[in-house]
Amino acid sequence: MADWKKLLQQAHEKRKPLFEVTDAYRVVNGAADGFPGLTLDRFGSRFQIQYFGPELLRQKNAIVAAIGDLLAPDCLVVKERLSSSGRSLENPPMEVLIGDPAGSVGTVFEGPAKFNVDLLDTINPGLFLDMRSIRLEVGTRCEGRRFLNLFSYTCSFSVHARLGGAAIATNADISGKILDKGRANFALNGLDLRPGEFFKGNAVEYVHWAQKKGLKFDGIVLDPPSFARFKGTNFNVREHLMPLVSDCATLLNQGGFFMVSSNYSEFELNSFARSVRDAVGAVHPHAKTSWKKSQDIDFVASGSSKDSCLVATLVEV
Missing domain, CATH: 3.30.750.80 (RNA methyltransferase domain (HRMD) like)
Structure with a gap:
């Protein structure tokens, strides 16, 4: 025993x-x-x-x-x-x-942020633990900058961005209920709600709308689910992620950063990072990989099982 x-x-x-x-x-x-x-x-x-x-x-x-x-x-x-x-x-x-x-x-x-959690609210209590170190870094990169958080969930990246001095932190998610939780997290941290910070809808739709409007950002986080359905359309991370990365790259200002991640267990870190850099590089020829990583120290042996896997990379342009 x-x-x-x-x-x-x-x-x-x-x-x-x-x-x-x-x-x-x-x-x-x-x-x-x-x-x-x-x-x-x-x-x-x-x-x-x-x-x-x-x-x-x-x-x-x-x-x-x-x-x-x-x-x-x-x-x-x-x-x-x-x-x-x-x-x-x-x-x-x-x-x-x-x-x-x-x-x-x-x-x-x-770190400097606080978040609401509810352990009985579906499978995730409101905060993805394996993104902690990346959220903390994003907070250090955003002073005075415009930040975009796609598939934002409860807006934890944006809380760190705003606490780090971001001029605006825009969140796109299909769930109004989830975005309300994001607003509650803003309030918990004493953050005001600024125009354009909450978009209820498909993150892909937001990117295409932002392209048409000529919107630009200094930092983008793209952390999609492996699969999502919205208004009869399907998002499959294996097929649709890299085209979306390319579209997002058109929204990125020179000197900006772009973090892309996935929990899809079939992705391999090195090839994933190369694919992201190449997709961004098609828009920004001098794009370079700042880092590539998996989960933090509390996820011991990350990648050894399907319930503990993450590939993440940050590209600077």
């Missing part, structure tokens, strides 16, 4: 460099931390377990007990994401095993 408390303690210790940066991070990243098929994420005083495989389901009670003893969560939510069907992944079975449902809602900090 595994000593779950000891394994959990060892995993938590690996994340120590993050403790002063944020109170939202991945505590356990599957087999690399001794917990095959399981992830554990911290969001302030609340935690979520996700089961991506059946290996440890029978040990659920023992693992929950270890988490309770070591981390003393106010709330612990368990999500079983075992089915391969999209519907199951978007609406997984959830249960609160420590605390009560009201405790699933709260705020976290990340």
Whole structure:
């Protein structure tokens, strides 16, 4: 029988460099931390377990007990994401095993920013943990600049951009409900809402509209889902991402930056970064890759499983 408390303690210790940066991070990243098929994420005083495989389901009670003893969560939510069907992944079975449902809602900090989270709101509580280091960097690049955040979700990149002094941070997302969460995150950080900062609609449509209007930006973040459907049209990251990168490049001012990322497990980092640079380079011949990276230190052995993969690259023009 595994000593779950000891394994959990060892995993938590690996994340120590993050403790002063944020109170939202991945505590356990599957087999690399001794917990095959399981992830554990911290969001302030609340935690979520996700089961991506059946290996440890029978040990659920023992693992929950270890988490309770070591981390003393106010709330612990368990999500079983075992089915391969999209519907199951978007609406997984959830249960609160420590605390009560009201405790699933709260705020976290990340560098200078604060964000609202809700662990019972679908599969993601409102903040993608694996983009943390990139968000923090974006905040340092945006003083006095115009920033565009495509597929913006709850607008976390834009919060960092505005806290870093961006003149404007435009968010495009198809969900009005999600954009409302973005507005709430702006309010949480004491940020005013400026004209043109929230666009409800397809990010691809926004790019084409901005091209026609002659809009330009100094920084762009493009972090699309692997698949999306909007008004009868489909976005497939494998087929449609690089053409969209090329279109976005036409909106980028000289001296600007462009970050592109994907969690699609079939992408390979080096070739992905080359493809992005080439697509941007067709518009900006002197474009260069500033960096290419995967997930942060809390995602141990990133890329070794489909539930923990990220390719990201930043191009400067």
